[in-house]
Amino acid sequence: MPEEIKAHITGVVFEIAATPGARVAAGDPVIVLESMKMEIPVEAPRDGAVKEILVREGQTVQEGDVVALLE
């Protein structure tokens, strides 16, 4: 069961920091949001492999939206 990674703040996707299939450690940025004029990383909650990135750069996401899936 892949784990959903959710945006914790409303903002615009500034950068996709991890590609599908990439191994990430807990705390690594998966995507970076721009909000409050700051680049705010959305981090992997645990070690794992990125299964899917569900957003694209420039897209607006709401707090709580699922932005990626972690295997």
Added chain:
Amino acid sequence: MGMRDLVDELSAKRTRIRKMGGEEAVLRQHAAGKLTVRERLDLLFDPGTFAEIGIHATHAGIAPDLAGRETPADGVVAGFGRIDGRLASVIAYDFTVMAGSMGRTAEIKCNRAREVAYTKRVPMIWLIDSAGARIQEAIGSKSFAGSGLLFREESIMSGVVPQVAAMMGPGAAGTAYIPALADFVPMVRGTSNMALGGPPLVKAVVGEDITAEELGGSKVHCEVSGCGDLEVEDDRACIRAVKDYLAYFPANNTERPPGAPCDDPADRREEALLTLVPDSPRRAYDVKKVVRAVVDHGVFFELKPAWAKNVVVGLARLAGAPVGIVANQPMVLGGALDVDAADKAARFIMLCDAFGIPLVFLQDVPGFMVGSKVERAGIIRHGAKMLYAVSEATVPKLTVVLRKAYGAGYFVMCGRGYEPDLIVAWPTAEISVMGPEGGTNIVFRREIAAAADPDAERARRVEEFRKLINPYMAAGAALIDDVIDPRETRGVLIRGLEMARTKTLLRPWKKHGVMPV
């Protein structure tokens, strides 16, 4: 019987009572990963200093099902002793005796222990491991109508003596309001929980099926609700945390916080601070690195580290003197303040102010969060708590603007209008009603729209705006006291604290304000 026989009898009674709920119950307590109440007290107090009150207490004899049974110490151990040489009073529930339920006699003992703390003005500590009220003895209006005074007393003594409630087991209903009113609430991971209604009551009243851990475990309260201050690994770590916390506090609000010997040089320069803040103002960094670099020996006792992480609060020492640190955390939400962060910081400011602990503010704040979500959550009301707390605080206040100091974020983090005894800025500081991008878009909206190349015009205006908010503008108007080399931060703060030691501010008399809770 002669005196010798009588004291033998006394000794036998004590020995029996100190066995608590009996061998089997003690085994169960240990199997659950918990220490017994008496083992906990041995860890808490300096050896040989604990004096017990009410050891011979037993149940009130009003519940038919308790007839003929003994409830050793009536399920709670009370008394006083010394922690690192300083007196404190304790109420420690004993889960091996009727699940640590609050019996009628037990309450009389607790009243007595609170009296020690409250009339002798020493810290009050609860070690909570209790199923809540002992229903057999609390049932009926004759019994219940007179109860509940413990919460009134705890409220009245808030800010007079330090009050700590360590969650070392369950705390249901009655025993959940004790931590609610306490200053510091560590929670043991896996064994502690607190809820106004435990799982059986929840099931009966609202039909929800939930475990005690999911309902009110340490993770829930230390990461989601904000009711817990610190998740700790086990009972030993919990007692350690209580002692570490109290080491920063005076016995009561008329004494000064205790100083400690310090061999960390006051003028220690920290090279790492030169490169910590990224060149891009949009990039995050970990403000805790600043805190640890500046305080004595890098020791920082953080409170609520896993909740509202966009603001960092905790206790530390500067040249041996306790200080409370309030710092924005750019790593989380860019350091923007939201409802929970304002709540967390306001409460911490009030805690420090109550006990004379000076406050150090480290500012890097892009402002309060905006948007429908936070407005509906009452950000105006919650943000006001922080304005209120920082305004009321009369302890020494020192402010360092590390980078952003935007909008009301600058105010609540003790900007110039909030009586800082010293306010200084790093060369990266930007003190402004709003950030350059936002400000430019509003002020030069027409010019940007009319320009042949609006993007280039916007970029040019942003750079111009940035020149107006560099720290030499505020310093040039004498609105901040100095611009400092980040490496000198520790020395600047220590000199500021020494200067502010005799601070005297007399506020107009009032019964109390109307706090925007």
